[in-house]
Amino acid sequence: MKKKLRLAATGVLVVAFGTTVAWGGDKLAPELQLEKTAAGRLAANVEVIVQYKVTPTQAHHNKVIGLGGKLNNKLDFIRAAHYSIPASAVQSLANDPDVTYITPNRPIAAMFDQLTDDTVHSDWANSIGQKGAGVGVAIIDSGIVDLPDFSNNGTDRIVYNQSFVGGTAADQFGHGTHVAGILAGNGNGTVYIGVAPSANIINLRVLDANGHGTDAGVIQAIQTAVSLKSQYNIQVINLSLGRPVLESSALDPLDQAVEAAWKAGIAVVVAAGNEGRDNNDNTNGYGTIAAPGNDPYVITVGCIKSNGTATMSDDTIASYSSKGPTAFDHYAKPDVVAPGNLVISTLPPGLTLSNLYLANRVAGNFFILSGTSMATPVVAGAVVLGLGADPNLTPDQEKAALMLSATKSYFPKSSVAVDPTTGISYTSNYDIFTVGAGELNIRSGFSLPSAPPVSSAESPYVSYSATTGLVTLQGVSGQNVVWGSNVVWGSNVVWGSNAILSNNVVWGSNVVWGSSSTTGFNVVWGSNVVWGSSTDAAETLPVTIAGEQ
Incomplete structure (x- = not known):
């Protein structure tokens, strides 16, 4: 088949x-x-x-x-x-x-999906003086066009440039410049201000003019970021790109690269992927997290729609946002979700995306894109702000703080999105594999009384018991594990009481989003799934872009 x-x-x-x-x-x-x-x-x-x-x-x-x-x-x-x-x-x-x-x-390719108006702000954090000054963030993407948005008071904040696909490190595609604007753009006199508008940017180009790259290029760029860590105070890597998972993260060289960066003291923030609508295997989009977002160390980001308002109470998950558990390993992902649908950010005319989607031009050097690619720099920017406030935070403490402080209380049991092009409806359930620990909340994170006292914040894995018919979190009981029952907040607080029942149950007959009798459940946990004990060979073909309003 x-x-x-x-x-x-x-x-x-x-x-x-x-x-x-x-x-x-x-x-x-x-x-x-x-x-x-x-x-x-x-x-x-x-x-x-x-x-x-x-x-x-x-x-x-x-x-x-x-x-x-x-x-x-x-x-x-x-x-x-x-x-x-x-x-x-x-x-x-x-x-x-x-x-x-x-x-x-x-x-490997960029992780954006549909293209069409949402503005990302971090006004509160910026208003108290947290803008990421002095913190270096490596943006590994399609390159960056050096616009005025990336300079402060005449000083260029793009402090290093290198291409791993030949030629200039300047963006030819447009995706990397858009990501950079969300993360660290200063708005250049407009309202389109990034999350950390004073951060320094390390521009590592790995995608060509068509948005294509390879594992080797990305791994080289990560290796370069690690080697430059001390020179440019690189504390964060943003990876708004990915590819399908074809083996355990313990074997995948791309996963091994992000783990090496994490262990070197750099927080790695990765897009979850845009396959949440994929029902080819009757999984309703479960099990579609992309690599290297499948790695347990990194902060894996899903996409929320802010629906045109500045409040969280009406936010809903983007139906295309990829869902866990991860292939092969069954890690609980994504870790958090953030606004990423219809985002206005920097992208000048004359690049591939600018030419392909003229209707997405806002004005001047600003453009609209959507996807987990756009949500990822929102979270990466939040990590930069946290490190600006406390440079001694470890990547694990940053991840734990983000998940602990994420907002979860407003989530509905489910929501429905309609693709404006096809008219097809997609229902999303608000479980741990769809929204992770909840929506990023920078203000709540700054309100934590202290840094989480953790040495490891690896995402736990989940296991299905044929005897009980339940799926439970595994590896969450140790005192040094952020999600363990012995730490101050416990696993229910990290993900919310609506997501985890007693005894770490995340999926079972008493959970609102499904039971072991559902088709999707049987495919995710059955023996014949594509990420089980077997897999398939792959070849690349062209595809078009789709999305939702």
Whole structure:
């Protein structure tokens, strides 16, 4: 049967074909396992990312060269390297006892969905003097056009530029400039002010003029951000991009890269993805979180619609916002949600998106975009503000504070959105896999009496019991885990009493959003799902953009 793993980003659609392959005990990613059986393609070269038990040396690189390969980039900070190698030699490389896992250099793209008016402000935090001054944030995206919005008093706040796709680091696509404006634009005399308008920006371009990039480029950019951390006080990385999940986060090199940055003391904020409407496998959009948002360390962000008002009470989830649990690992994601639908931000004329969607032009250098791509810099900006107030906060404390202070009380049991183009209705339920810990609330975060006393804020995983028919949070009882029952607020306070019942139950017969008898439940937790013990090979095809009002 033909199935789809769709990435709702311009220009990329990953289509998976129903060939079952075992992945758990093999060193080769699913696509490369299929490559082994595709005799007609064995003469071709493939780009791969190879992870090793140790940091690869020249001796390791020479082995690849001896197999007819070429070293493209060293990725030492995750004990890996990016090579080009004949497909026929991949299995020989996997036989090296120092090799732990090999993946193709997968395509990655920006995480925006529909394009059409919502303004993001952080007036309260800015009014008390919290604007992110001195904090560096690395925006890993399609580059940034250096507009007046990114200068303060004549001083350019884009303090570093580098391209990993060749050519200039200036944005050719438009997505990165829009993200930068949401996170750190000063408005340039307009009302369109970013969350942290005094933050310093490290511009690392990984997407080309069509919004396309690869794992290797993103990993190189993350490695660069880590290496520049001290020089530019880089405390936050924003990743408004992603791709489908094809193996456990413990194996995926993209996930390993964000974990390395996190452990180096940089908070990584990642888009959840825009596949919340995907019902190809009868899951009602569950299980669609994109990589690297599937990693338990990072702050994974879903998208809320503010519906044209400045109050939270009428906010609703964007139906396209991807839902957890994550593929393979079943981590509870997203962590938080934030406004990201119909956002006005910086994007000048003459770029790819400017030319494609003329109706989205607001005025001058401002433009409307929507998606978890837009929600992510809102949260990243909030992290910058928190670090501006307390530079000693760890990434785990920032994540814990965001989730603890998130607003959850106004959520309805469900909401319905109608696609203005197709007229199709989508119902969203407000469970832990849809809205996480709730909607970002910067003021509430600043009102916390102290920084959360945690050493780890990894997202917990969930487990289904066939005996009880319940899905429960796992790994949440330790004293050093933010969601544990032994810490001051307990798991019910982090996610809200409506999301978690007694004994850490998040999905079961007594929970309002479904029971073990529902079709979506059986597919998410059944044995035949695409992210279970098997997966499919992928190829890329073009796709158009869709969304909601």
